[in-house]
Amino acid sequence: MNPQSTLPPTPAALPPKTGDPGASTGRGRKGPRSEVRLFAGLGHVALAVWAVIVIVPILWTFLAAFKNTSEIFSSPWTLPAELRWENFGRAWTKANVGRYFLNSVIVVSCSTFLTMLLGSMAAYVLARYRFWGNRAIYYLFVSGLAFPVFLALVPLFFVVKNLGLLDTHTGLVLVYTAYSLPFTVFFLAAFFKTLPSSVAEAGLIDGCGHTRLFFQVMMPMAKPGLISVAIFNIIGQWAQYQLPLVLLSNAKDKWVLTQGIADISVNAGYEADWSGLFAALTIAILPMIIVYAVFQRQIQAGLTSGAVK
């Protein structure tokens, strides 16, 4: 942002700083250096432009959340004339954002907990115990990674319906958990394999049972892996849209945040309550910014963990 900073260091200042004699003696040409300057200059512009493209829509939404409808239309690019907090009140209570938010928190905390518990139990047994059928069960779980959820959508709806779990949070939690298991088991099984077996053997010799060994020795040792997968699951389940859309369609009081906001955006068109919609969006986005600001490192590691095998 500061134009001064886009200037590369002056050539005179560079050689003493590099502390590597080979670098300065090796090239006598002027080409690379001016090329570096051009590249860095253009690069800075590109980076700054992209940062603006990412930040501006979000910032613009936050500002619009304080405006009224006529301001949104007449001056979309100015600051709000006054801070209209009532927009948030209207979104929170009248448009039910508060309820949707709470529902999301309930569903995601239950399903992530269940996913981590069941996923780590299965992964641990599959990674560290030899028994008949081990490989078959492992591949059964991993094969789930290859199937698109949409293939299963129709039968899944009827499975949930026949169990009497349609339009319930329990149903959604169980389905989230089941669909999170393939990645969780795949990732954690690889992680449990890397843990040293000497600790486990020592525990067993000391008369520690298998179950206690798992909960009191292995789980704490696997903490870094568990945290990565937990973050991956929380973000993924929080963002779910299609499953709640299908499984909670007739119970509006049980809807999760994504579904609720999408619905508010449809209704905003009829009721012309655009400031309410902007406020609802702000309520959905702002907590993510705060969580991201605090756990930024862990979140980046967690979300990319799937790709770095």
Next chain:
Amino acid sequence: MRHGKYPFVIGFLFVPVALYVTFVIAPYAQAFQISMTNWRGLSAPQWVGFDNYRRLLDDGSFWKAVQHHGVLLLALPLITIAIALFFAFLLNVGGRSSGGQRQGVWGSKFYRVVFFFPQVLAVAIIAVLFQMVYRPNESGLINGVLMKLGFDPVLFLIRPNLALWSIIAVLIWQAVGFYVVLFSAGMASIPGEIYEAAEMDGATKVTLFFRVTLPLLWDTLQVAWVYLGIAAFDAFAIVAVLSVDSGGPDGATTVLAMEIYRNAFVYSKYGYASAMGVALFFLTLTFAALTLRLSKRESVEY
């Protein structure tokens, strides 16, 4: 590890496997079965063989959706990877080197944090956000500026030949940061001496990028391509929320997931929707197999 092993193993596996088989494996298996019936939910399903698949071949919306997946499949990975690679290179090796340590340009950390953020947001939320950004009158973020400057508003989501690209742009907006971080991790594991040696031989930044970074990053690129390809076969949330009439105008942005949802839960054509699901499954599978086969080459050891 002998005593009491089996009760323990069964005890730990029973619940996860039961849950997984009930909600994941059984529905997948049933999908193939239902796709061979004319089931509409009320009466018992009747076996119709491959009729649904034959009807798919004549279904205009199905082919439109497949075509859109083709566009998505090329545009989304190509553009996202190109932008992300460029940024990752700048952020990691774009700056000067000091003491043999490669450095990114000034502000690398800030950019990485900002770029990644959209990945944390739900696609449905982003879709609503961009509905506002793309609004066709002066209340939209982009058209608000354009109209102030005296231009005609751009009808991003309403013009059929622009709608799909407007949606692709949002997907790219969200994805770039993730791949910047992913490629950064890959670039960080490339030893600095390789760059040093190349620079001593007079290699420019551009040469460095194409001759050093790109070949050594091949495996990561392959992973990125597969991920983005899988995303290109989904795109349900963004199309359902952002586009006009969920897949419109007039089917100009529809995708298979949207058609499956519509056929199943609006028209109650469960058999037909399942046939589309099976088609989607085989398309995804073909893509994955092709990618792995075509991109296979000797990885460079370092």
